[in-house]
Amino acid sequence: MEFDFTPVITYFPTLLQGLGVGLLVALVVAFMSIVGGLLVAVISVYVNKVVSWPLRFFIWLFMTTPLLLQLYFLYFGLGEWILIPAILVGILGLGFHYMAYNADIFIATIKAVSGGQYEASRSLGFGHIATIFYIIVPQALIRSIPQLGNNMILMVKDTSVLSAIGVAELVYASQYAISVTFRPFEFFIVIAVMYYVVNIFMELGQAWLERMTAYRR
Amino acid sequence: MSTENQTDTPDTPMVEIRDVYKRFGDLEVLKGINLTVNRGKIISIIGPSGSGKSTLLRSVNHLEVIEKGSIFLEGVQVNRPDLKGLAFERHINHIRQNMGMVFQHFNLFPHLSTIDNVTLAPRKLKGMEAKAAREWGMELLNRVGLAEKADVFPNWLSGGQKQRVAIARALAMKPKVMLFDEATSALDPELVEEVNLVMRSLAEEHMTMLIVTHEMGFARDVSDWAMFMDGGVVVEECAPQKLFSNPDQERTRNFLKKHLQG
Ligand SMILES: Nc1ncnc2c1ncn2[C@@H]1O[C@H](COP(=O)(O)OP(=O)(O)O)[C@@H](O)[C@H]1O
Ligand SMILES: [Mg+2]
Numbered sequence: 209m210e211f212d213f214t215p216v217i218t219y220f221p222t223l224l225q226g227l228g229v230g231l232l233v234a235l236v237v238a239f240m241s242i243v244g245g246l247l248v249a250v251i252s253v254y255v256n257k258v259v260s261w262p263l264r265f266f267i268w269l270f271m272t273t274p275l276l277l278q279l280y281f282l283y284f285g286l287g288e289w290i291l292i293p294a295i296l297v298g299i300l301g302l303g304f305h306y307m308a309y310n311a312d313i314f315i316a317t318i319k320a321v322s323g324g325q326y327e328a329s330r331s332l333g334f335g336h337i338a339t340i341f342y343i344i345v346p347q348a349l350i351r352s353i354p355q356l357g358n359n360m361i362l363m364v365k366d367t368s369v370l371s372a373i374g375v376a377e378l379v380y381a382s383q384y385a386i387s388v389t390f391r392p393f394e395f396f397i398v399i400a401v402m403y404y405v406v407n408i409f410m411e412l413g414q415a416w417l418e419r420m421t422a423y424r425r
Numbered sequence: 426m427s428t429e430n431q432t433d434t435p436d437t438p439m440v441e442i443r444d445v446y447k448r449f450g451d452l453e454v455l456k457g458i459n460l461t462v463n464r465g466k467i468i469s470i471i472g473p474s475g476s477g478k479s480t481l482l483r484s485v486n487h488l489e490v491i492e493k494g495s496i497f498l499e500g501v502q503v504n505r506p507d508l509k510g511l512a513f514e515r516h517i518n519h520i521r522q523n524m525g526m527v528f529q530h531f532n533l534f535p536h537l538s539t540i541d542n543v544t545l546a547p548r549k550l551k552g553m554e555a556k557a558a559r560e561w562g563m564e565l566l567n568r569v570g571l572a573e574k575a576d577v578f579p580n581w582l583s584g585g586q587k588q589r590v591a592i593a594r595a596l597a598m599k600p601k602v603m604l605f606d607e608a609t610s611a612l613d614p615e616l617v618e619e620v621n622l623v624m625r626s627l628a629e630e631h632m633t634m635l636i637v638t639h640e641m642g643f644a645r646d647v648s649d650w651a652m653f654m655d656g657g658v659v660v661e662e663c664a665p666q667k668l669f670s671n672p673d674q675e676r677t678r679n680f681l682k683k684h685l686q687g
Contacts (some may be wrong), residue, residue: 327488328532328591332546333522333598335514342549346536423578424536 215389216398217279219382223395226381227402230367232379237367238360240303245310246349250340252311253318263311269309275369278305283373298370306363313355317348350421359415364406378402437500439464439602439633440485445494447480454480455491456657462602465631469644469665472654473680478637481654482606485635486524487517498523499601522550525595529607531587533579533594540566540575543594546612550598565593569623585616589623597608610639641684645669 216223248267252260270278279301284294321344331391371380382395389395440462447455453510454477456686462468464564470478483489485496487503503520505513534542547553553561566572569589579587588608595603609617621643626675627634628647640642644651644665651665653672661674 322532324528324530324532325534328526328528328534331486331488331521331524331526332594333518334546335518338549342545343534347534350536360659421536421578425578 211394212391213398215385215391215393216394217387219385219395222381222385223378223399223402226376226378227406229295229375229381230364230370230377231406233295233302233367233370233375234360234364236299237302237306237363240299241306241310241359241363242356243298244303244307245344246314248307248311249314249318249348250345253315254336254340262342267308267311270305271312274299275305275366276372279373287409294370294374295376298367298371302363302366302370305366306359306391309359310352310356313352313359314348317351318344327390347425350424353414353417353421357410357417361410361414364410365403366401432669437498438462439466439499440635441495441497441500442481442485443495443497445481445484445496446492447477447489448483448492454657455484457494458654458657458659460652460659460662462633462635465633466650467628467632467636467648468655469648469651470635470637471639471641471644471651471680472660476654477657478654479606482526482604482635482637485604486521486526518550522546522598523601525592525598525600525603527588527591527595527603527605527608529611531579531584531591531611532592533582533587534647535579539571539576539590542590543580543597546594547597562597564594565596566590568596569593569624570619577588583616584612585619588612588620592620592623592627596627597632602628602635605634605635605636605638607639639684641669641681653680655680 248263252263252267279298283294283297283299286297325343325347326339329343330336334342367375367377368379370377372379372382378399382399384394386395433640435677438461439605440443440460442458442460445455445458446453458477458481460468470481472478475513480489485503487496491504494504498520501520503517504517534545534612537545540559540562543565544553544558547561548555548558563572563575569592571586571589571593574582579590582590592603592608608624609620612620617640621640624634624636624643625647636648637642648665650662651668652662653660653668653674653676655676661668661672661677663672668677672681
């Protein structure tokens with residue numbers, strides 16, 4: 209079998225556009241899943257069972273079912289009622305999915321901050337909420353970086369699943385190009401390299417963050 | 426005891442502990458404790474491990490919730506069973522801003538630099554400007570001999586340095602009373618003296634202090650009054666010179682004998 213990469217070069221702008229869409233989605237999902245996950249974790253650790261139980265159920269539900277299925281539920285389920293763009297459904301689906309995973313991490317790291325930290329803050333005169341905000345959450349965040357980084361790396365790769373509901377990210381873009389050029393392997397190789405490069409940058413970023421915070425633990 | 430520092434409010438003790446009871450489940454830990462701490466006085470509390478010293482100290486700033494009795498800071502009741510929810514939280518936050526607490530294991534905030542550990546409370550709770558807060562923080566760090574460590578993180582400090590920062594942090598809100606719970610017990614022996622020196626300097630400035638300690642020599646030197654606790658009761662209290670050399674109670678003598686032998 210001979211490789212011919214000229215079609216890839218022809219469609220490279222399309223691929224780049226797909227990559228851009230995927231990264232944009234990933235950025236929004238990262239923000240949503242970290243902020244949301246933190247909120248879910250704080251509430252489920254600190255607020256009474258009536259509130260925290262449904263949240264834990266949400267986490268459990270999203271962690272025990274496939275992402276693709278969740279996307280279908282959202283896409284076709286919501287589609288029954290309102291018309292929303294696939295990209296928004298993708299962001300919400302991926303966002304909730306990783307929100308659950310991140311919340312799971314934050315719950316563990318919040319609980320790992322020693323009770324002495326809480327008491328020291330309260331003894332200075334900080335209230336319960338101020339203590340969570342200034343003392344507990346920052347320390348939990350720092351402790352979460354390694355696992356959070358892993359989750360976000362998985363998440364970036366999972367943006368490819370959004371092709372199934374028609375979001376024009378990298379895999380979807382390549383599918384179109386492949387259907388016109390009949391050169392699947394060339395495209396698969398090139399987009400694999402693209403994901404790989406993104407991965408490397410994310411790992412570098414994670415390592416840098418870990419280095420920058422190592423002495424703050 | 427002298428009254429030289431009590432001229433402004435002669436009748437109001439700084440801290441008053443009245444008939445305080447505390448239990449953990451079936452375990453009665455405090456069984457009717459009374460203690461009056463006048464302004465500028467230093468009280469040492471000694472006693473065997475498990476006798477309730479920490480619980481008593483923590484009750485003073487409501488880290489432990491007492492079952493019965495009352496505690497006052499300058500005549501203001503600390504425990505207020507009548508206040509609930511947010512009203513109590515506001516009350517206790519205000520009270521705690523007037524009390525500094527130093528813990529055995531320092532409990533410095535590892536994510537903040539030394540100076541930020543010291544200035545976080547005045548910045549966030551008193552709205553102190555960043556520049557003024559830094560000056561105030563440097564003044565406090567200077568006082569505990571650690572100005573050059575201002576921008577270092579706690580994990581890079583020795584135990585003695587950590588505890589000195591913790592003292593500076595507790596002083597940052599200009600507390601009316603300082604509570605020390607075995608401030609030197611977790612330190613290597615050679616680091617104890619630097620912390621004791623800082624505590625002595627506070628004593629010279631007539632800071633009101635309640636000190637739980639295992640260091641009999643230090644307690645004898647700095648305190649105006651000493652109290653021996655065992656099994657949740659005050660067995661004996663008197664001037665430190667007497668308590669440490671000629672106590673009335675057999676239990677006190679036995680404790681001191683054991684302790685001086687090591
Ligand atoms: N949070 C707690 N829950 C249950 N028991 C406790 C708690 N804190 C202290 N105790 C018990 O109360 C007793 C007194 O403890 P503590 O005040 O720490 O004594 P001390 O400081 O004199 O060594 C001990 O028997 C201890 O095990
Ligand atoms: Mg103790």
